[in-house]
Amino acid sequence: MPITPPKSHVPFMSDSDVVDRVLRHIAAGTTDRGTEVWQEPVENYQSEDRLAQELSVFKSLPTAFCPSIALPKAGDYIARTAAGTPLIVTRGHDRKVRAFKNACRHRGAELVAGKGCAGAFVCPYHGWSYGLDGALLGIPHQDGFPDIDKLANGLVEVTAIETKGIIFICQNSEQDEANLHAHLSGVPDVLAPDQMIFAENEIIVEANWKLHLESFLEGYHIKATHKETFFPFGYDNLNVIEFSGPHARVTFPFQRIETLADVAPEDRQVSDKLTYLNQLFPNVVLAELSHHRTLGILEPLGTDRTRIKTYHLTKSETVGDKDTVLKTAARDLEFVNGTGQTEDIAMVSGIQRSLNSGANTAFTFGHFEPAIVNFHRELAERL
Template identity: 30%
Template sequence: MVETLPGFAGEMIARVRAPLAQAWTLPVAAYTSGEVYAREEARIFRRSWWPLARLDQVGSPGDYLSLDLAGQPVMVVHGHDRKVRVLSRVCRHRAALVAEGAGNRKLFTCPYHSWSYDTGGALVRAPLMEGAEGFDRAACNLTEIRSEIWEGFILANLDAEAPPFAPQVDTYTRYFENFRLSDLIVARTLEFEHGWNWKVLVENFMEAYHHIGVHPETFEPAFHARDSRVPESDGPWSILHMPSAHPDEPSILPPPPGLEDWQAKDLFASVAFPHFLLGIQGASVLWYQLFPKGPDRLSLKIHICLPFWLQEAEGFEEIVEGTAQFATAIHMEDIAANDSVWAGLSAPLTGQGRLSPLEKSIWQMNQWWLDQMTGV
C-alpha cells in the first residue's frame, strides 16, 4: 500500500521509511504546515497518553491542578474519596471553566451561574433550576477523562478506545526499573514559551550528536556524542543512552539503592511518543512536559524531580537550586540551537536532510509518526 499524507510527495515518505543508514528527516511540511498540525491533533494528540502531573503534585484530598489536554481544559483532582481523577474543567451548563490554576477545594463552583461540583465531579448544586422539566442532576456531572497512573505519573487520554499505556511500555519500564521512578517528587518547575514546532524540541532532546556543536563545554566533555547509543524498541518509545566519559568520578547525588554503578553515572534521555520526555541520571530526573500550541509554538515545563527521601538530606535546597541552574543553562544552549533550526525550516529552499546513525531515536519516532499520520 502506498502511504500518502497531504503535502508529502511519495518519494519524501520513502526517504523517511528507509533503513537508518539511508534515512532522511521528515519533510519540512511536517513542522511548518497548519494542515499537518491539525492532522496531528486529530490522529496523535487526541489519541495518545499525556503525562499531566506527578502524584505528589496533588498529594492531599482536594488538591487540583489545571491543564490543557490537546485543546480540552482538564484538571487533575485528588478527590475527598481518596481517588485521583482527571476531569473536564468545562461546566455542563453553559461551558464556562469551573477552575483555573492549582490549589485545594471542596467544591468547584462555576463563576458564571454558580453550578457547583464536588471533587469527584458530581454536580451537587444547580441554583434556580426548579422549573427545568426532567432535569437530571446526575446526568450533568463533570466529564471524567480516562486516566492511568504509571510510576507516579498521572496520564490521561481523550480516546476511549486507545490501548492502555503501561503494557505498551513494559520493556521501557523494566529498562528503568532500578531507578525507582515512583519515588520521585517535583522539587521545582521551570517554565518557558517557545516559537518552534514541538518536534524540533523532541528531536533535539533525543540525540547526543549535537553535543559537539551546542554543548562543547557542558555535555560533550562528560558525555561524548560518539559514544551515544540507542537500543532497539518494541513499542512507542525510544531511549538514548549516553555513557559517562568519566565513570570513575564520584556521583554528585547519592544514587537510588539498587542502581548499578554505570546506571548511576551514565545519562539517559527517553521519550514515550509523542512527547513524554525524561532526562535521567542517577537520582536526578528532568521531566520535560510539552504543550504544543500550534505548528510554530509550544509551552514547556521542566520539572526537576528528585527522590522523596532526598528531602531529608543536608543541603536539599542547594541541591535543587544547583540542578535548576544547570538545567536552565543547558536549555538556554538548546534554545539557541532550536531557534536556528526553526529559522532554517521556515526558509523556502529548505528540504529534507540526511540522518546520522547517531540519530536513531529520531528515526524511530519518525516511523511511529508516519504510522499514526498515514494509518486508518
C-alpha cells in the same frame, strides 16, 4: 554497533550492561548507530493539517500529564491544556485520580485555573458546583432549569491512569484499556512516591514541538552546540540508544564513567556517570540526571510554538537529610538548565525561523539519530 528498534516492549538494559556498552564505545571510538537514513519533509513541521492529525495521535494515547506526587491529597487539582483540550486532573476522596474537561455543563465556563486544592469545583460564572468525582452537586435557583437531569450533567470525564509514579491522560474514549496498558508497559520505572517536586516551570519555545523534541534525542550535537557546557564533561557523538515499543532511551555518558571500568558489575553506581533520557512517545521527556529527575511535557500551541511544562523531582534513593537532597538537586538543575538548555533552544528556534526560507524541503536524520528516525516513523504510522 547497528541497532534495530524492537516492536515489542522489551525492558531497557541494566545499568551495568549500559556501562559495558559505553566503555566498549569509548575504547573503539564508536557509538550506537541506526540502520536507516530518514527524510522528514519540512512541510510536516509547518502544516496546520498535519498538526491536527498529530494532536489526534496525542489524544488516542495515554500521555503523561504530571507526576503522581503533584497531587498528594484528596482535592488537589491541576488545570492545564493537553493536546489543546482544557482539563482538570484531580484526586478524589477515594484516592483515585480523575480527569475532566474543564468546562461547566451550563454554558462552558472554565471552572478552575492553575493548581490548588478544592472540596468542590464551583463555576465562577453562575455558581454551578461539581464534586471531585465530577458529579453536578448544586445549581443556584434550580427552579430556572425545571427539566435538568443532574445525573447526566456531571463534568465530562476522560481516562486517567496512574502508574509508575505518573498520571497519564487518554482523551479518546474509544480506546480499549488493554491498548492503553500495552502502551504504558514500556514506560520505565523512574518516579517513586518518596520523591519531592522541588521546582516546576513552564516556558514557551518559539518552535514546532518536534524540533524541540529532536534536540533531546541525539548526542551528535553535543560537541558543536554544547562546546563549553556539556562537552567538557561528556563525549563527542557517543550514545547508547534503546527502544521499548515506541518509547526510546538515549544514554549520554560523562567522562567519569571510565572510573567504572574496574568496578564489579554489581557495584557499579551510574547515577553521576551518565544521563538517561527517556522519551515517552510521543511528547514527553523523562530524564534521569545525576541528582534529580525531570518530567517535561511538550504541548503544541501551534505549528510554531510549544509550551514546555517541566516538573523537577529529587531522586528516590535519597542519601542524607532533606535539605542536602534538595540543595544537591537544585545545583544539578542549575547546571542542566543554565546555558545547556538555552543553547538547545537557540538552535531549535533558529531552525523554526529558517523553515519558510525554502533552503530545505526535507531534513535528513542519519545513522547517529536513530531515536529521531524511530520517533518519526512511529508518528507517521499512527496518523
